[in-house]
Amino acid sequence: MRPQTDAFRGSLDLLVLKTLSLEPMHGWGISQRVQQLSNGVLDINQGSLYPALQRLEKSGLVSSDWGTTDNNRRARYYHLTAAGRRALKDERESWKRFVAGLDAVLGSA
């Protein structure tokens, strides 16, 4: 898997994957959902979502197609690939380990 050099980038990818695991969605929808899911705590710079989506698509974790929104706008819809689902599971594990490790460090202090 990709090296976890950047915690934020890693977490953003994780959030996107998690969001898309519910249903295919367009970029703006993803940003709204991420905000909702994190109760506004993770108020990400909306624009940085797109390079992340491009990165995920290039590594084959998501794929995209043109679709139409409820109010008849053309939009790019992203959905998880099988590899994406596997990656989500893996990353969730490693995230949990990371958080647990962090907890242990913080708890012992």
Place this chain on the structure above:
Amino acid sequence: MSRLAAARARLRLLFSRRAANARADEEIDFHLAMEAERLMREEGLSPDEAGRRARVAFGGVTQHREALREGIGFGWLGGFALDMKVGFRMLRKYPGLTIIGSLAMGFAIWVGAVTFQVLSLIVFPSLPLPDGERIVQVGNWDLESQGVDGRALHEFLDWRGRLSTITDLGAYRDVTRNLITADGDARGVSVAEITASAFRIAPTPPLLGRTIIAADELPGAQPVAVLGHDIWRARFAGDAGVIGRSVRMGDEVATIVGVMPDGFAFPVAHESWMAFRPDRHEQVPRGGPAISIFGRLAPGATFESAQAELTTLGRRTAAAYPATHEHLQPRVVPYAKGFASISGSDLGFLTVIYAFVVMLLVLVCSNVALLLFARAATRESELAVRSALGASRGRIVMQLFAEALLLGAIAAVVGLATADYALRTWAVRFLEVNQGPMPFWYDIGLSPTTIAYALLLTLLGAAIAGVLPALRITRGLGARLKQGSAGSGLRFGGVWTAVIVAQVAVTVAFPTVLLVERRMIASAADDDVGFRAGEYLAARLDSDSLDVRYGAALEELRRRLEVEPGVRGVSFVNALPRMDHPGEYVELDDAAGAAGQGMGGVPATPSVVRTALIDPSYFDVLQSPVVAGRGFTAAETASGARVVVVDQAFVDSVLLGRSAVGRRVRFIDPRQTDPAHAAMQPWHEIVGVAREMGMRSITDTRRRRVPGVYLPADLADAPPMHVVIHASGDPLALAPRLHALAAAVDPLLRVSGVQRVDQVADAMLWIARMWLRLSLLLTGIAVLLSLAGIYAVLSFTVARRTREIGVRVALGASRRRLVFAIFRRPLTHVLLGVAVGAGLIVLGAIAAANGDGGMARVEGGFSVLNVALLLAYMVVMLAVCLLACIVPTQRALGVEPTEALRAE
């Protein structure tokens, strides 16, 4: 699965950069619109304010757009495009380098493309016929003679009924016939006596009338002829009413039944077609005329299955006729390959040619590499800065490669365009002079394969010229960067020294080759044949029957020609002056002649002489009477008397100046070791001495004088002769009468190669001059490139020492000493190169002077003028090298020491 998806995503992005950009723009616009709508809806903002807030929430829109573009995956290509742009600027900035570099590489590509095209025509011929790759040639391979035995009529008739793996089996016989039109004009045309199946193999519909049909092959069928387009236009003025007309083909009258369209020349390069009539020939095993058999692989059959069936049939024939067929094996080969059989040794030869071409390219490109290296060295600080700004080594190498590639691209365009032109204008003529008419499948223009090959060569060239210097210059760039003085660490190593020395040597030695070539051509062109050749018309006379009928026809032709106005005399000879004459070995009758006079030094080994069979009137008609003794008499010709006339060269080189008349010679075969063999050969008495009259052929460059022996020709028992007509006016004006008279005398008598006697060598001279022009071009480019390379490298090495010179001047070094110090190394290189070059010339001269074993011998070595020319040329070379040093030295000496130091 994920890899596949990833690859797909990458590919999609890669191949639709524009679409991907548009998509990114659309997604961002969509996002901003949605966000603005939300803000208006949820927070009741005005559209303007909502739009502003949406952009703020998004973050730097332009920045993200850029990030997306970067991510599309064309970053490297964008960089490459930039490299190309920079490369193009560099080419414009250094026009000299651009011109010389592209000229040199273009020339190498030209040579590569032309050789590849010509060789691929021979090695990989392809037939422009439907199903061309399934059309085959079948023949009897003779294991004893290692060749195809053409006398296969017996088998053809057998196979035609039996073979199941080959359909449309046909045969043709190659003949030349006199086509005599109603006005009496007679010209030989190449006729294929061919079976009707040929027009199923090559199913081109006739332009007029019909083709040969099966009924024409039957015994008793009326003779018919189908004309080719060229003949129809030239001999019948393109008359559409020609169908149904009778025409004389040799001693047969045929009805013209069809005209084929332009370009049709099946089976090889034929001009007209008649029916093949098996009933007219002997059909015994291994009898009858030489024929060629062709066909098409039956549906489902392969070469292997066809060969298997033929082998079975061949075994059966061999069992039935062991006397004739023991060593014969039927073989099937692809049609076009049957004409250009490539043996193992030929392939070796072709490999050598390829190796030569690639070597030429490597040589030329290393030269260009030298130039690029010298220039790249002057850009070292630029490269260092790029490296400091984070450019990887690969990135910098890529940039230099792009520049070389651009140079190569210009070179490829120039090289391919001129190659196409050269092939179309010269190659056809060149090949036809050497090989006769081209088979119809020889398409001489550049093929796509050749173009692909040339582009590959270009890439290879660009790699040599661009990547090599780039690797060299980027090595240790970081370390030099640390020292803070780019430019001082770069040196020309031993390899470059060797390159420079070799370069100078080759440049010095090369023009000598030209000098030699020029001399050969001049000596070939100006050879005096001893009579006024321009006043004579000559033509070759062929016939299907070289016997009494031929002799009678020649005598009758002479009688009729002699009464023609404008004809002063007529004679016959088997080889015209300057043509190749048959060579023989002769032995002198010294026991009877010279021994009594005690002559020492008479050559004991047999002498090589050229021979000619002449009509007794030859010397008279050529107005070149014998200088001693007498010529032949008509009685001697008829009785087959053993008399010869020798020429002055024979007297000088074989008899060493002794009197010839009355002496005897005999012709021997030096391969016969049995002494009895020579003793059995009859003696011929020398009755006269003639002047030297072109016994030396145009291709005979080894000797200036060739001893000749004339023998009397019995026209009724002679090989095909040439008629020589002395004209009082323009000889060529007699040509139409010659054609008409020959046809009237005997319809089988074919006249060809009508020309003035002084034109005999023209075709060969044309080729020789072409080669000279080609070598001139090659030399010009080599010299130009060498001089440019030497200049660039020398001026670079001097310029590199600007700082050192500055320091020395500041320390008070004398100018003389400085100049000496600067010039020492480059001058050593150049002098070494000139010395090696001069050594090469001397070696070449020695080899040429002693050249017996197949090597062209240059008579007389080098004249004073030639030596002077070469010396002058070397002085010019030295001057150019000095100039290359002087300009940067002066620049270095001219600047103030402080400035020189600061410049670094």
